[in-house]
Amino acid sequence: MRMYWRRLCALVIVMLVMGMVGASTQAASTFASLAFQQQWQAGEAIVPNFWGPLSTAHDGQQEPYKQATGGLRLVQYFDKTRMELTNPVTDTVTNGLLTVEMKTGRLQIGDDTFEQRQPAKANVAGDPGSDGPTYADLAQLPEKQPDADIAAFPFIYTNGTFTRPKTERDFPFDIFHFPDGSLGHDDYVSDPGGRFGAVVFRPFRKFVPDFVALYGYPITPMFFAQTKIAGTQRTVLIQAFERRVLTYNPNNDPAFRVEFGNIGQHYYQWRYGTSASVPVAPVSTTPSIPTAVSTPVPVSTPAPVPATTPAIAPATSGVTFTSVQGAKPGNVATVMVQTAPSASCSIGYVTPKGTQSEAAGLVPKTADASGNVSWSWLIGGNTTPGTGRVTVTCNGMSATTNITIG
Numbered sequence: 442m443r444m445y446w447r448r449l450c451a452l453v454i455v456m457l458v459m460g461m462v463g464a465s466t467q468a469a470s471t472f473a474s475l476a477f478q479q480q481w482q483a484g485e486a487i488v489p490n491f492w493g494p495l496s497t498a499h500d501g502q503q504e505p506y507k508q509a510t511g512g513l514r515l516v517q518y519f520d521k522t523r524m525e526l527t528n529p530v531t532d533t534v535t536n537g538l539l540t541v542e543m544k545t546g547r548l549q550i551g552d553d554t555f556e557q558r559q560p561a562k563a564n565v566a567g568d569p570g571s572d573g574p575t576y577a578d579l580a581q582l583p584e585k586q587p588d589a590d591i592a593a594f595p596f597i598y599t600n601g602t603f604t605r606p607k608t609e610r611d612f613p614f615d616i617f618h619f620p621d622g623s624l625g626h627d628d629y630v631s632d633p634g635g636r637f638g639a640v641v642f643r644p645f646r647k648f649v650p651d652f653v654a655l656y657g658y659p660i661t662p663m664f665f666a667q668t669k670i671a672g673t674q675r676t677v678l679i680q681a682f683e684r685r686v687l688t689y690n691p692n693n694d695p696a697f698r699v700e701f702g703n704i705g706q707h708y709y710q711w712r713y714g715t716s717a718s719v720p721v722a723p724v725s726t727t728p729s730i731p732t733a734v735s736t737p738v739p740v741s742t743p744a745p746v747p748a749t750t751p752a753i754a755p756a757t758s759g760v761t762f763t764s765v766q767g768a769k770p771g772n773v774a775t776v777m778v779q780t781a782p783s784a785s786c787s788i789g790y791v792t793p794k795g796t797q798s799e800a801a802g803l804v805p806k807t808a809d810a811s812g813n814v815s816w817s818w819l820i821g822g823n824t825t826p827g828t829g830r831v832t833v834t835c836n837g838m839s840a841t842t843n844i845t846i847g
Contacts, residue, residue: 473501473517476532477524484655491701493520499709502773503766505815507551512777512813513764520703522684538657538683539708543576548712554809561711566668566679566688566702573668574598576707579681582661595678596664603664613665613676614691657683713773713802713819760786760833760840763813767829767845771822774844777815778833784808786835788816793827793846808835820846 472478472495484491497520503513506525515526516537523537542548543561550556560577567573581603582596596603597613606612661681667674670690678689686702693700764777780786787805790798802818814835826847833840 468496469498469500469517471495471500473515474524474526474532474534476526476534477501477517480524480534481519492522493703493705495519497706500769500772502768503764503775504773504817505550505775505777507554507809507813511764512815513766513775518705518709520705521701522705523708536655536684537708539704540576540579540657540660540681540686541683543704543708543711544579544660544681546577550815556806558711561707563707563711564668565681565686566666566670566677567675568669568672571669572600574664574666574679576711578603579661582664584660594662596662598664598666656685713817759784759838760835762831762833762840762842764815765831765842765844767847768820769847770820770824770826772820773817774820774846775815775817776831776833776844777813778835778840780808780812780814780833780835780838782808782810782812784812784814784835786814786833788834789832790818790844791830791832792824793829794825 472481481492481495499518501515501517504516505512506514509527510529515529517524523539525535525537527533527535538549543563546558546560547555548558560575560580562575562577563569564571565574565576565579578598578601594605595612596605597611659680659682663678663680665676665678667676669675670677670692675690675692680687684704686704688700688702690698690700759780761779762776763779764775766775768774774790776788778786785805785807788803790800790803792798798818800818800821802816804816806814806816808814824846829844829846831842831844
């Protein structure tokens with residue numbers, strides 16, 4: 442079985458990435474931060490389409506994060522990741538643990554603060570809505586290897602469940618020999634905590650020092666799965682990492698057989714644009730998900746952080762708006778309030794045309810122990826620009842303020 446390990450280590454990691462799901466509805470106008478641009482350029486210089494093009498990215502936006510200055514941090518979503526300006530003074534950029542959040546449904550809004558949602562039903566690989574594995578399905582797999590001798594032996598996904606083949610003859614295709622040279626053994630990356638190992642694809646050994654920052658540790662073993670790709674049923678090999686998902690498709694041209702999934706798109710849709718993003722429980726503060734690891738991409742010029750200065754309403758009956766971040770159509774708006782600790786709160790947003798919004802993020806929440814609570818929701822692409830109204834009610838007490846759209 443140790444031979445399996447040495448041979449199978451020839452498998453997973455890095456190259457282009459698949460256009461498995463539709464592109465963003467609105468192209469980003471620019472990089473939201475110079476630090477984001479420098480990280481993007483550093484990756485693209487080694488692997489074209491490492492992050493995904495700016496034309497399919499979202500504009501930068503502020504998202505709630507408890508430890509950030511003012512409780513908000515600048516982020517930008519690309520096809521393959523979410524870049525986060527963790528420290529604007531030092532230009533520290535991190536990449537989100539998107540796979541972990543979608544697998545568990547635990548949306549991270551602070552170093553040790555989470556919001557429980559439904560795990561993502563989006564497909565890990567393949568066409569949207571196909572019968573392949575979802576991020577929620579990944580919870581069935583072990584995160585750590587039960588036996589080092591069989592750690593690399595892959596699972597097989599069929600009809601919502603995972604099984605382990607008894608022998609190599611049960612594999613859907615040969616994963617030990619790569620005559621086309623598309624995969625090969627190189628620097629082994631492992632975690633002494635017993636997680637599954639991974640091997641870096643030879644042309645990208647320059648990424649090895651940044652492996653954890655760019656991919657995270659593996660959180661599943663490798664597994665085979667059937668899924669539709671461009672309408673055709675295919676069998677692919679998949680492994681999930683904390684920040685990315687990699688696939689191997691022997692039907693592709695050699696240069697495109699190892700690919701990144703469009704996890705940035707999947708996460709954005711889960712968080713802002715689909716029914717799967719509806720929270721099912723209030724904020725939790727159990728620190729079970731590791732915080733993001735800083736990516737050591739060198740930057741030198743401090744990045745400007747876009748700021749909005751809407752008129753903030755004064756406290757009304759125990760509810761005070763502490764931040765109101767409007768947005769352009771197709772982007773994300775964010776509102777934060779201060780109220781009584783553990784207060785039960787709801788939010789209503791009236792569009793500039795006077796209609797009541799039913800966006801996925803406008804759901805009841807519970808304030809944290811400091812009385813803070815926040816909401817983020819997607820402004821529809823066809824929304825008429827202008828001034829909308831936001832009303833927050835906590836324990837029966839309400840406050841209303843304007844919000845600028847456009």
